[in-house]
Amino acid sequence: MLREMRYRGPSLDELHENYAKRHRIDEAAPFRSAYEVTIDAPAGRVWDLLADPVKWPAFDPAIRDVRTASDDAVAVDTQFIWVNGRTTITSRFAVVEPLREITWTGTAMGSRAIHRHLITPRGDGASLLQTEESMSGALLGLFYSSTKLHAELIRWLTSIKAAAERTRGRV
Numbered sequence: 001m002l003r004e005m006r007y008r009g010p011s012l013d014e015l016h017e018n019y020a021k022r023h024r025i026d027e028a029a030p031f032r033s034a035y036e037v038t039i040d041a042p043a044g045r046v047w048d049l050l051a052d053p054v055k056w057p058a059f060d061p062a063i064r065d066v067r068t069a070s071d072d073a074v075a076v077d078t079q080f081i082w083v084n085g086r087t088t089i090t091s092r093f094a095v096v097e098p099l100r101e102i103t104w105t106g107t108a109m110g111s112r113a114i115h116r117h118l119i120t121p122r123g124d125g126a127s128l129l130q131t132e133e134s135m136s137g138a139l140l141g142l143f144y145s146s147t148k149l150h151a152e153l154i155r156w157l158t159s160i161k162a163a164a165e166r167t168r169g170r171v
Contacts, residue, residue: 043100135149
């Protein structure tokens with residue numbers, strides 16, 4: 001518990017440049033989780049949902065007030081600000097590989113995070129969506145845990161799955 005409260009980890013710039021952009025999370029961070037789900041939809045549909053942050057509130061009611069810093073919202077180093085639950089998060093895309101990976105870093109209330117998403121098309125027309133996230137920050141352990149993070153990842157991927165499968169008949 002003491003380690004969780006004291007670990008600050010690398011700076012946000014270090015996390016962004018030397019972790020996220022290199023396709024990895026902070027394995028030393030005290031809060032980490034991963035989750036995956038098979039989605040009965042092609043990779044393009046899953047990508048379209050992930051790659052348009054302004055539309056996230058349409059399928060995830062916990063998310064609101066998404067603002068992007070550019071009309072070209074999904075590009076490496078583009079910033080976006082969003083609210084998840086009661087927390088305002090300032091994020092920046094680190095990896096944007098269409099139909100394959102989208103990763104961002106973010107900061108909120110003194111915490112720093114890396115959130116990766118990997119999309120793998122399956123031969124049957126479905127897609128595997130995997131996510132992993134690491135979080136650190138002084139005193140974060142007072143009000144957060146890996147269990148809460150894991151529940152958030154499940155909620156997030158379940159929302160994406162439902163939205164992708166609901167739009168199955170549309171392109």
